[in-house]
Amino acid sequence: xxxxxxxxxxxxxxxxxxxxxxxxxxxxxxxxxxxxxxxxxxxxxxxxxxxxxxxxxxxxxxxxxxxxxxxxxxxxxxxxxxxxxxxxxxxxxxxxxxxxxxxxxxxxxxxxxxxxxxxxxxxxxxxxxxxxxxxxxxxxxxxxxxxxxxxxxxxxxxxxxxxxxxxxxxxxxxxxxxxxxxxxxxxxxxxxxxxxxxxxxxxxxxxxxxxxxxxxxxxxxxxxxxxxxxxxxxxxxxxxxxxxxxxxxxxxxxxxxxxxxxxxxxxxxxxxxxxxxxxxxxxxxxxxxxx
Ligand code: HEM
Numbered sequence: 001x002x003x004x005x006x007x008x009x010x011x012x013x014x015x016x017x018x019x020x021x022x023x024x025x026x027x028x029x030x031x032x033x034x035x036x037x038x039x040x041x042x043x044x045x046x047x048x049x050x051x052x053x054x055x056x057x058x059x060x061x062x063x064x065x066x067x068x069x070x071x072x073x074x075x076x077x078x079x080x081x082x083x084x085x086x087x088x089x090x091x092x093x094x095x096x097x098x099x100x101x102x103x104x105x106x107x108x109x110x111x112x113x114x115x116x117x118x119x120x121x122x123x124x125x126x127x128x129x130x131x132x133x134x135x136x137x138x139x140x141x142x143x144x145x146x147x148x149x150x151x152x153x154x155x156x157x158x159x160x161x162x163x164x165x166x167x168x169x170x171x172x173x174x175x176x177x178x179x180x181x182x183x184x185x186x187x188x189x190x191x192x193x194x195x196x197x198x199x200x201x202x203x204x205x206x207x208x209x210x211x212x213x214x215x216x217x218x219x220x221x222x223x224x225x226x227x228x229x230x231x232x233x234x235x236x237x238x239x240x241x242x243x244x245x246x247x248x249x250x251x252x253x254x255x256x257x258x259x260x261x262x263x264x265x266x267x268x269x270x271x272x273x274x275x276x277x278x279x280x281x282x283x284x285x286x287x288x289x290x291x
Pocket of ligand 1: 091092096100103135140156157158160229230231232233234235236237238239240241243244245267
């Protein structure tokens with residue numbers, strides 16, 4: 001784990017930290033998605049052929065898609081380079097899987113340790129009377145939203161971000177001994193910033209910055225703006241934000257509709273497992289029961 005982290009921190013000089021396991025892991029991941037790349041290419045080849053082939057491909061794909069949007073097919077319509085298809089596929093899988101799992105684990109880690117929050121959330125979930133939550137219902141579950149925002153604040157699944165300056169520029173703050181002067185950034189510099197630290201700053205969040213307190217989000221005076229960036233911001237903001245939140249709300253509600261009681265089965269303090277994403281080192285060990 002340490003090796004993988006150090007290699008990541010080396011940035012463009014990562015090759016100076018050789019790691020055989022990394023090469024094997026990359027190979028494994030690429031082989032895993034190859035089947036999907038082949039499918040995308042077959043779909044594209046069929047499209048490129050005669051009108052009859054095209055008609056058949058459309059028919060087959062309609063059958064397969066059943067009216068759904070199929071990412072792989074859309075990708076294949078636009079891209080023919082297999083390496084690019086592979087990398088685009090991998091990046092969506094990486095971006096969407098461990099992040100959402102990390103958010104759910106951060107949230108459930110806290111729910112198991114905060115009985116009052118669990119009770120309050122249960123009361124909100126009970127208002128659904130056991131019904132499946134619709135998208136509209138999810139949008140109106142205020143306390144659930146507060147809990148998820150608080151989990152994203154304390155345990156951001158992407159704890160560190162970086163950007164490369166595409167031209168010489170000046171940032172309004174960050175320079176000088178107190179960090180309040182403008183800061184010159186040279187073209188091609190890599191800027192690395194810690195979302196994790198920013199989300200725990202007492203000057204932004206108050207003295208209880210380290211506590212899990214979803215109620216803080218009910219305060220209309222709390223307007224963190226660019227100080228709360230679990231999904232990044234700007235032109236490269238996370239594309240899956242709404243998807244990830246909907247999934248997290250839905251899974252949480254459905255579990256809570258089945259189980260009334262939660263018990264923490266792991267009394268170790270929070271420790272990060274840090275790679276590109278971050279989650280709990282010890283996993284999240286909770287006991288759930290119906291009554
Ligand atoms: C809780 C879950 C998630 C978190 C915390 C998260 C966080 C992030 C962050 C911090 C970025 C970088 C933004 C930046 O550079 O400013 C990002 C980018 C991205 N995310 Fe997510 N993400 C989550 C779920 C998802 C899901 C479910 C998907 C897709 C199904 C997804 C797709 C992407 C993509 C494609 C990008 C790259 C966007 C670009 O570079 O233009 N993410 N995400």
